[in-house]
Amino acid sequence: MAIITLTTDFGEKDYFVGAVKGAIYNELDQVRIVDISHSVSPFHISEAAYIIKNAYRSFPKGSIHIIGIDSEFTPENKHLAVLLDEHYFICANNGILSLLASEIKPEKIVEINIHDTTQTNFPVLDVFVRVACHIARGGTLDVIGRNINEIRYLKQFEPIVNTEEDQIIGHVLYIDNYGNVVTNINRKLFEQVGKGREFVISARMLTFKDIYESYSDWINFDVAKEERGEEGGKKLALFNSEGNIELAIYKSNPSTVGSAATLFGLEIRDTVTINFEK
Incomplete structure (x- = not known):
């Protein structure tokens, strides 16, 4: 059929x-x-x-x-x-x-x-x-x-790599139902340009120095839950299931406390930059 x-x-x-x-x-x-x-x-x-x-x-x-x-x-x-x-x-x-x-x-x-x-x-x-x-x-x-x-x-929807190959300039491609901000920078390009170097992701006034593999990857599960402190509200960058770099807030709610898009002040086509160590 x-x-x-x-x-x-x-x-x-x-x-x-x-x-x-x-x-x-x-x-x-x-x-x-x-x-x-x-x-x-x-x-x-x-x-x-x-x-x-x-x-x-x-x-x-x-x-x-x-x-x-x-x-x-x-x-x-x-x-x-x-x-x-x-x-x-x-x-x-x-x-x-x-x-x-x-x-x-x-x-x-x-x-x-x-x-x-x-x-x-x-x-x-x-x-x-x-x-x-x-x-x-x-x-x-x-x-x-x-x-x-x-x-x-x-x-115009493709990210730009500078001639020195130490910077990627991308933009916000999509905002999902949870308010997570998806960029047009994928893992392949990030690894190709970065070559394992330290980096800083910048978007408006925000910076991220780590990229996680999942939303909960930052949590230390070896520590008892009652000793971890408040887990919700953590800002993080991660590779999402499609391989794009995504900026998110762990367990945010767009209808109550806000989302990555609203709290970070990001909209579609806003610039997201990755600078690699020279």
């Missing part, structure tokens, strides 16, 4: 998500639809890319992923269907795929060309669904588009 996932900025209030699901079921009654997220910030390409990039790998090969972010069809925002890592992605050519394909080269890219058979101002419903269902039936990408070799790339 085919799997079609949905990642959008539609939210849950409006009819959009329900209409898209209904259209899929109207074409395919034997299909599984999985909601990855409908809470992406409106038109936020990097946020959507982070979510889908770290979710799609858990799905079986051959799964079809509809990404409904900034999908209005214009001469500068064409639509794509892409085979990448044995998964299918359907989205606008707005740069989101360059963030997904930063480490894996797409196996096939087509620019969707079925728009002349559909009049729509809701392309996710009227175009993306048709393409997804076509693929789910076993159809080829060549039928619904023309082959292209290049996609739009967004270089």
